[in-house]
Amino acid sequence: MKIGILASWRGTNAKAIFDHVKLGVLRGVEPAVLIYSDQEAPVRKIAEAYGVEAVYVQHRGVARSRREQEMAEVLKRYGVDLVVLAGYDYILGVPFIEQFRWRILNIHPSLLPFAGGKGMHGVRVHMEVYKAGVKTSGPTVHLVDESVDGGPIVDQWPVYIGDIYSLDIPYDQKLSILADRVLIYEHRLYSRVLQAVADGLLEVRTERVKAPRVAEEGGRVRYVEEEVEVARAVLKAGEGWMRQWRERQRVYVEHQLREWRESGKPMHLICPHGCLD
Amino acid sequence: MKIGILASWRGTNAKAIFDHVKLGVLRGVEPAVLIYSDQEAPVRKIAEAYGVEAVYVQHRGVARSRREQEMAEVLKRYGVDLVVLAGYDYILGVPFIEQFRWRILNIHPSLLPFAGGKGMHGVRVHMEVYKAGVKTSGPTVHLVDESVDGGPIVDQWPVYIGDIYSLDIPYDQKLSILADRVLIYEHRLYSRVLQAVADGLLEVRTERVKAPRVAEEGGRVRYVEEEVEVARAVLKAGEGWMRQWRERQRVYVEHQLREWRESGKPMHLICPHGCLD
Known part of the structure; x- marks a missing residue:
């Protein structure tokens, strides 16, 4: 399965995918091309370091339709099966989404x-x-549709963050610990999903379900149930598949820990409740 | 620590608390009284079977202020330190909340x-x-304030539910499996929180934080950050405490599994990804 990655700046998720491929954890997934939207973006050098072709598509001052047409041409030229958004800072337009219907993944750093x-x-x-004071956050991988962050959820990884509130450090540092902790699991979740897609385990189907709705009429609140149609992403990865993935993933986790140690960053970024393993 | 439980009907969360106390898993917590709002409620018999006093307070056709005054009197008569809502179907009024400020817990069956x-x-x-198709749900225990489900979050327990969407059974059965699976963790989360409160580990503090807000002005969307004050529930249970709790909790989990087996209910209600342990 050939993937094309769209990135805007840092490219940590792209790097994680490259690492998974390089380490042999992610199999049957070939990063064919990386498209970046800013000439100065560090992600370009990351791609080049891993031998992945990096193509610049100008976004600044260019109409959305034009830049997306250019991106679509690049993706087709490289024979891309799946489009992977990895820190891509722009909202995609309808024509682009339609061309790659249910073949665009995005990652979001909260439990959507x-x-x-x-x-x-x-x-x-x-x-x-x-602000909400939730004790559990974590990344979501979803399929991109015309809504913002509203496409079918493919997978989520809950991460414990309850200890961060009581740390005796400034607010900005807390946010950065929170972001870094979720980011660790973004890397692991994204690759798990890519492997599942490569293994043919992702299915998209529509389903009609009854859903609750709060209706306000003349100041009076009524609770009604209405039938809605939802598109559903089903990942048919069973327990056996998950176990195998966890075993392979261990190689990446060790690699990640080694990189953390070498970077000299404080280790409290790693989940204190043993959830890295 | 004496607790007073408010319940309306089934009382499965009340039963779980009684079980934890009876099995010696929950220590230093004494269910002093259970107040129920419906004369026919099965929860009354549950309380009586465990030797906990059950007091009926009529809700039907009675003004909120009157029934809540009656409840407050009962709770004070029994020397209750903490009010525990366990399937209590009514929204509490401001005077009651003020009388027991930050001493009322509620459980909600989603990640608030x-x-x-x-x-x-x-x-x-x-x-x-x-409807949202999330792969992770799970219970939230929060302190009750004047908002609906908006009080400070004390703790949450993420539960994997991603397999339920692909089951080949009717929608209603899927909902019931979903509800039952979260319920298992409601029982475990609520007792964990009660133990932490009894051990003096719950602290409530206010904090000023910068939070994002979407402002629409004349059809144009602007993203602003504003400072807000939030009340924060901090549970200072460290890794050592958590490990001890998990060891003790094992007794309850075995009890629960035994009850499941004896009930003859299908075992797919138990999480297929080993998250019960």
């Missing part, structure tokens, strides 16, 4: 639908999480 | 703030969860 939607990107997501 | 708020109780919560 909470802390998702318009304006919810980067540190704002973690601000919303912190 | 998602699927919380007005109208979100019982099966509606799980309908909302199912």
Whole structure:
């Protein structure tokens, strides 16, 4: 399965995918091309270091339709089966989404639908999480549709963050610990999903379900149930598959820990409740 | 620590607390009284079977202020330190909340703030969860304030539910499996929190944080950050405490599994990904 990665700046998720491939953890997934939107983006050098072709598509001052047409041409030229958004800072337009219907993945650093939607990107997501005081956050991988952060959820990874509130450090540092901790699991979740897709385990189907709705009429609140149609991403990875993945993933986790140690970053970024393993 | 439980009907959470106390898992917590709101409620018999005093307070056709005054008198007569809502179907009024400020706990069957708020109780919560297609749900224990489901979050327990969507059974059965699976963890979470409170590990403090807000002005969306004050529940249970609790909790889990087997209910209600342990 050939994947094309869209990235805007740092590219930590792209790097994690490259690492998984290089270490042999991720199998049958070939990063064919990386498209970046800013000439100065560090992600370009990351791709080059891993021998992945990096193609620049200008975004600044260019109409969305034009840049997306250019991106689509690049992706097709490289024979891409799946489009992987990895810190791509732009909202995709309808024509692009239609061309790659149910073949675009995105990762979001909260348990969607909470802390998702318009304006919810980067540190704002973690601000919303912190404000709510939730004890569990974590990344979501979802299929991209016309909504913002609202496409079918493919997988989520809950991460314990309850200890961060009581740390005796400034707010900005807490946010950065929160972001870093979720990021560790973004890397692991994204690759797990990519492996499952490569193994043919992702199915998209629509389903009609009864859902609750709060209706306000003339100042009076009524609770009604209505039937809605939802698109559903089903990952048919059973317990056996998960066990195998966890065993392989161990190689990546060790690699990640080694990198952490060498970076000299404080280890409290790693979950204190043993959830890294 | 003497607790007073408010319940409306089934009382499965009350039963779990009684079981924890009876098995010696929950220590230093004494269920002093159970107040029920419906004369026919099965929860009354549960309390009596465990030797806990059950007091009926009429809700039907009685003004909120009157019934809550009656409840407050009962709770004080029994020397209750903490009020525990366990399937209590009514929204508490301000005078009652003020009398027991930060001494009222509630449990909600989703990862709040998602699927919380007005109208979100019982099966509606799980309908909302199912509609969104989230792969992770789970109970939240929070302190009760004047908002609906919006008080400071004390603790949460993420539960994997991603397999339920692909089961080949009717929607209603899926909802019931979802509800039952979360319920297992409600029982375990609530007791963990009660033990922590009894051990003096719960602290409530206020904090000023920067939070994101989407502002719409004249059709144009702006993203702003504003400072807000939030009340924060901090549970200072460290890794050593958690390890001890998990060891003790094992007794309850075995008890619960024994009850499941004897009930003859299908075992797919238990999480297929080993998350019961």
